[in-house]
Amino acid sequence: MRKSHLSDDRLLEVCLDQASFAAEQQHLESCPACAERGTHLARMLADVTDVTVAEADAAFGADRLAKQRARILQRLELDGRSGRVITFPASHPHGPSLRARPRMRWIAGAAAAGLVIGILADHVAHVVPSRRGAPTQIALQPTGATLQAVSTSMSEEELLGLLEVAIEGTGGASLGPLDDLTPRVWEVAAQ
């Protein structure tokens, strides 16, 4: 009878846990159709197992396993020994440092702050007019006839581009005095 055949899921359960399904086992012994389906399922599982094992064994050949084993034993041997303490290389004993000179450190900090303020001021000078609503016309060269339109919305890339221009171009030149005030490392070291 067709109705008495095991469902696919039931057959799978029997396949995975044969001990718990005595009644189904009896059915399989008396039903060739279900027995064939069960055999097919078991063969599929065996194939999957064979392939996955073969895949791992192909990745871990005899050479790799031998190296791995040697490495494990080597690590175990090294773990048993007390570690040799290597001292961290110390700084030059005679060289002056910023840490040793609080006043120099303060000047360097102030110069860095000035640099940041300069960049921000330059950025604000470009951004603030554009926040006023409609696109504005900015005369870059008052004596010239050409005017350049500047978009009000500024993307991140545009902002980064402006920063680069500020640093490398004319904006950078305006920061020259601040840069001059900043002591060089070799100057500090010489003092």
Place this chain on the structure above:
Amino acid sequence: MSRTTPRRMQSPATAAAPAPAAPLHRDSEVAAEVKALFVSGKRDAARERFAELVTLLQRRAARIAYQYLRDVHDADEAVQDAFVKVFTHIATYREALPFEVWFTRILVNRCLDLQKARSRRLRWTVSPSPSAQAPTPEPAAPQQTPEERLLSSERGRRIMAAVEQLPERQRLVFTLCQIAEQSTNEVSQTLGVSEATVRVHLFRAVRKLRGLLARER
């Protein structure tokens, strides 16, 4: 410990009677000896004895780690770390538990750690294109090993692709049951979940595999 589930799937119609209670496994015996040596301060002797354990379990460990991590270098690292950790903590090994289960638990935990670390790494790197990531199948060479021949066959490729599609938890349970040949009871001890949960994961894994492989037929 007796095994309630057959190690390899058999045809249900030809299932053999449950095996008699198995004696203590060789790996558990050796582990007990290593522990005794270690505890008595004979560390060098313990290490030499431990080499036999490595030989006994190494291939199986590599299969589990490789199936879990899908990367030969990560799997290599996981296996090495697991063995080193087991040796350094051998004094805490309880002989009541099969050594294989204890070792596998440590190995799986190490695999999990490595996988988390890899996920963190990948978050900050550009992932390669799928075509670059997937290994290109090599043409069949006359000197291929049986494993390589199996893998390069159409059937082998389809099976590998199907296994790859299993959710992580199902693949782990399937690997431990089918490849590591652990019983559902042992897998539940290894993963720290109930045996019923293991059965559910295993059932779903096999059902999914059956569906995937039947669809492609």
